[in-house]
Amino acid sequence: MQTFSRRALMGAMTTVGLAAQTAAQAKATPAPLTTASYPLRQVRLKPSPFLTAIEANQRYLLSLESDRFLHNFRAGAGLDPKGKVYGGWEARGIAGHSLGHYLSALSLIYAQTGDVRFRERAAYILAELKTIQAKHGDGYAGGTTVTRDGKEVDGKVVFEEIRKGDIRTKGFDLNGGWVPVYTYHKVFAGALDAHLHAGLADGLSVAQGLGDYFGTIIEGLSDAQVQEILRAEHGGITESYAELYALTGAARWKSLAERLRHKAIVDALAEGRDDLAGKHANTQIPKIVGSARLYELTQNQADAKTALFFFETVTKDHSYAIGGNSEYEHFGKPKQLSARLGQQTCECCNSYNMLRLTRHLYGWSGDAAYFDYFERAHLNHIMAQQDPQTGMFIYFTPLMPSFRRVYSNPTEDFWCCVGSGMESHAKHGESIYWKRGNRTIVNLYYASTLDASEAKLDMDTAFPHGDTVTITVRKAPRELALRVPGWATAATVTVNGKAAGKRDGGYLILTGLKSGDRVDLKLPMPVRVEAIPDDPRLIAFVSGPLVLAADYGPDSQPFDSFDPVAVTDAATPTLTPAGGLHSYTLADQSRPKALMFKPFYAQRHNRSAVYIRHFGQAEWVVEEPKYLAAAEARSELQARTIDVIRLGEQQPETDHAFQGTANTQAISHISDPGRVVQKGYFEFDLATTPGPLVLQVSYSANDRNKDFRLLIDGQLLTSEKLEGPRGPGRNVKTYDLPLPLTRGKAKLRVRFEADKDQWAAVYEARLLRLKAGTA
Ligand SMILES: [Zn+2]
Structure with missing residues (x-):
């Protein structure tokens, strides 16, 4: 039995804790893509919260109708729609982003499960998009609409206006259309995903048509005009052109991707300046994913610096304990989070995009520290996004004490986070297994199998609700690397019952494995306290990989007390085990009653609180009347x-x-x-x-x-x-x-x-x- 500690336990004062290692990387010159994940089609999930989420999403995706998403696309091309337009954002000028996310999600679910019904749907949508593009005759396909002369008309008019140099934006709109380039990108990305994940060749041809149409607009404009367009939210349009270049090798796509860098954002980041305060968070993250992809394809160092610095500053200075960022969809000042705990914290799209960025950066260095962030945001934010009973999604993840989560309606919302949620919950197996040379790497301990030519593994675990992992080797890789999470200071590993392996950075390396070997990993999950960066007395509890939250009771009941607090003269309050892993109580240290703490992500229909204020006994004597007065005022009201x-x-x-x-x-x-x-x-x-x-x-x-x-x-x-x-x-x-x-x-x-x-x-x-x- 070998005990090891990769690095010191993450400090009590860090939010996300990647600090030192990524700061060093930002100055280095990383070689692109040394490490890649195994394709989703080689990974199958076993019964677990992750498989449950995939299954709920499968049911939801199958309940939706492609023809309804395609309504505006067909109408705009002068073709008869085959379905009625959906409600919510689909009926508000931004139709099309959902179709793009839906196409991506269908393709990812097919890759994740092998269920051909999802591939067939993706193929149908691509066939429709080809018909629509042919009708337009110039590669265009879109579902946006815009008002002209008091009437709602097809949104293509906006693109044709900007082609002529008529460009007007206040940041989200473009010539009165609501984020048309953002929406265009989602369809573009959906077509690319259908090619990449479902092996549908039509995906590439639809993407080339979309790239060509918008490309002819950009190519006719000056750099200043292009930068003016980019002031409006435009999603990951840069990334899609970069990906098209990666798939085809055509220099035109590379040049378009480079011209679509939004200089007002990326230049400061490349110089290591955090000017993010006051900026719309999820508008920026996909631009940085674009920078990361460009770096991989061109080795342009400024793109690498942009991506590395952005990741470092967002995870260290702008993220809450659950790994999410933003309040009211915006970044605030660095490390100033304690006054930003409202009901509109942590938009889910942001973590969807941050995890995509993390995959790129990890691929450059293979540094296990990236997975401390990935695991945190995936388990505590993305897994909190979906109600597995209904498959519905939340938009914000409220961190204001006692606030409840609000779930989407299946057909009447279609917010951005419904779209990114469809994708996030289509690919939980995507980042478990990675490959670097002869090394097969396990970064996440999610129950699953890997079936690749050089490695076949069978992973059984109740993680994150169990602290043991058993990997049965069906075909042995030359090297097997097991990530040692930053929180797992006392992790141990055995092969067939005997201590084995040697340390290499954040991994334990096993060699000489053979078929039938049994690898056992024990990951003790101690509880630790993490304070919000700007207030050491505003604390969260984290149990191994899971952020805990106080349970305030079912969300069907009103909250009629004061925000619970912890009162103790100890340096930090102490949780007492209350039966089972991740279940604790503050007992007599909490007011107004004994608080129970459980994993935040799973408190889907509870009012809960991640952050609790800590008072000493003498402080509480002063503060209690104020809290009581506030509660009294509520009941008087x-x-x-x-x-x-x-x-x-x-x-x-x-x-x-x-x-x-x-x-x-x-x-x-x-x-x-x-x-x-x-x-x-x-x-x-x-x-x-x-x-x-x-x-x-x-x-x-x-x-x-x-x-x-x-x-x-x-x-x-x-x-x-x-x-x-x-x-x-x-x-x-x-x-x-x-x-x-x-x-x-x-x-x-x-x-x-x-x-x-x-x-x-x-x-x-x-x-x-x-x-x-x-x-
Ligand atoms: Zn969103």
Whole structure:
């Protein structure tokens, strides 16, 4: 039996903990692609949370109809649609991104499971896209739409405008179209994935057509004009051109990929500057994946530096314990995370893209430290994204204590994260097994088999819910490398019961294996404390690979207490085992009650908290009254409430006779649903009682300097600006209602109206008695 420790336990103060090793790499000149993953078709998952997720996703993907995703594509080409357009984002100008993700997901699931139904669907979509491209005659195929002269028209018009040098963007739109290049890229990437993962030759020809059409636009514009286009979110368009170059060797695609580098972002990163604060996070990550792919193909050092520095700074300075990043979809200042724990933390697309980036960078060096990040984000964020009962996905991963996860509707949402979720949960076997020369590497301990010509392995484990791994060798590779996770300081390994192997960096290397050998790995999973980078008293608990979270009870129940805290004079609170791996309690160290801690990812229908504030006994004596006062205020509010509407929720809106113009959309992808104030109006009834009344409205604290009016029964109550500094959470405002507005009425009609689009989120409106007990 051999005990080893790859490196010191990750420090208590690090979030993601790749720091020193990647900093050194950023200065080095990595050789591209020394290490590659085994193709998905050679990996099969065994019963595990990963296989369960794949199966749930299979059911969801099969429930969807390709013809509905293709509706706009056919209509735009002058062909009769064969299915009705889906709801949600599919009906809002951005149709097409879902088709692209769907095509990728079908191809990946086919590779992951061998189920031909998924390949057949991918082939059908490609055949349709070929027909659509032929009808356009220039390689174009797209589902976006845009408004021109008050009418919704095919989004190709935007591309033809920019071809002529008419380029207008405020960052997301392009000539009034909602991220058309982003959407175009998703279809492009889907076609490439169908070629790469499902072996469908049509995928390459569809991709070449798409590349050609957009290429002729870019080739006719100046560099300054191209950079102007790139100010609008454009997904991984660079990566797709780079991939097309990799597949065909045609220099034209390389040159297009290089011209599509967004210099305003990548140049600073290549120089090692973190200018990410305030930037939309997931707009940037795919650009960096493009840089990584270009480096692999051209050995351009600036591209490598861009990718390495970005990875280092995002994982070290912008990531939460679960491996995700962003609040309100944006990066903040480096290491400033403690005030950014809202309900809109950790957009799931971001980790989908960060894991793709990680695979590239790992491939250059084979450094096991990359898999400490990969494992963290995959287990604690991606696996938290899907409800395996329904196959539905979340958009944000709320880290604000007590907030619940909100899942997609199968046919009425189609957010970006539904698209990336379809892909993330189609390929859980993708990064388990890797190959470097004669070495077969196991980076993730997910129960599975590998069936390659030079290595056949059978891995049995309950990981991450078990701390032992057994690998039965069916055909022995020359070398077998087992990753020693950063958290596994006391890992041990045996071959046929005897200590074996030697250390090489983050791996234990076994040689001389033969068929039938049994390799046993033990990975003890101690609990450790990780503080958020800018506040040592705001802590998370991590058990081996899994981030734990306090269980606040089922999300069907309201949360009516104060944010739980840990109270102890010890340096850090201590968890006590509560039966089973990853199950702990803070017992009498927590307030207001004994808190149970369980893996965060699996608390899919619980209110939970990853971060807990730690107080000493004397501090708590000072702080407790404030916490109690906050809880008291909440219950007093309940007592004063006459009527309340939660906007964006179907039943409360129906109950309150809600009406509004079409663009005052419901926000349905976050814990707190809401409505946005846009040009037009929305209105609803609230019940009243006699006496002085107050209207309380909860806005997003992130929305400031807006311009709209509140009316009561057609009379102006106030012109609202929402002034003040932006922040997380809610901005709660109260408006005194003059007695003449309310006297003798059983209900009030409350109306929000604006002359121009404002995008101010309103979560809730509440009618209150002026103070408790007044009637
Ligand atoms: Zn997303």
